[in-house]
Amino acid sequence: MSSGQPEPRRGRRPGGAGSRGQILAAARRLFAEHGFEGTSLRRVAREAHVDPAMIHHFFAGKDELFALSVELPADPSTVLAGLDRRDPSERAEALVRAVLGLWESPAQHSLLAFLRGTIGSKAKTAILGEIASQRILPRIMAGVAGTPEEVALRGNLVAAQLVGAVLMRYVIRLEPLASAGREDVVRLIAPTIQRYLAGDLPEPS
């Protein structure tokens, strides 16, 4: 680019070169304390001592700021790509395969550190909840039938089974689950996920 136009999101602005880092640090604190919904960009700007326009200068929006501030070790839109084009009644195996594949990729170490760090700290656990409900579960649950409350509950159950299996296989490493073949694990837990996604569940009492 030699047009003389300022390169977007690279140039320096009043506030100095530290502004981007200040915004991320402020966002990290506020998201940890108040969650995604409870944190406004205006408040992040105030906390970071920058003009609100500065946030839009560095970040595409609140989603990007959130993703970058919590340092997700993998991008849900990549890991779960194409899942929402499968009918919910046939989505479970692909979902389990994608999650196990991710945990058996080179990302495993950063995922482990991320999970240990977020579960290990009360403030950060809230971030894990935000990530699950804002960034991961909407992709998994897209097109699932039911009221918003029902779909959210189904998503919680899917997350419970997936995270529980990940914990036992990759974090706590219970045997023989830790050494079982990936496709064997898919066939063991996909029926559970399938029931939670689109099967008959009891009505709340």
Added chain:
Amino acid sequence: MSSGQPEPRRGRRPGGAGSRGQILAAARRLFAEHGFEGTSLRRVAREAHVDPAMIHHFFAGKDELFALSVELPADPSTVLAGLDRRDPSERAEALVRAVLGLWESPAQHSLLAFLRGTIGSKAKTAILGEIASQRILPRIMAGVAGTPEEVALRGNLVAAQLVGAVLMRYVIRLEPLASAGREDVVRLIAPTIQRYLAGDLPEPS
């Protein structure tokens, strides 16, 4: 007791009053590093700079030493009392109810601290695996049909679903699962537990 007999496991021995604490501290370090199976009482004694007989003076055996050194916030034999007298095909609801009941008791805070602490640290995660496979799962899986490998795998899957549900409901507090009625949660996840305990599972490939 005024018989003049020394009261067992109370008296002082060479090594001083600090010995019991030294043994517990040594056991905690060794169990964290080498697990339950990989830690001998002889080695604990050496690490604690006490005579091996001293361990038997203070503790009934390796199981008690392990339980006390890791400071389990609840006693599995109490929480799961009576479960092994139920047929495995009818055990799931009682199991889920017992686990949810425990997490909705005053023990919740110490359980949370325990889970955060063990998952948050790599060394301590090994202890969580030991506790699950040595002290909790044998009670849950007593009398379940199958080879030891099959029963162990079923136990891993039961643990995955239980721990995943506990994480989502009590630790990460995903809604609406976190606010759902206890019996509703029992009816949602007991069928999964029942399948893992005693249902048809696919053969490994």
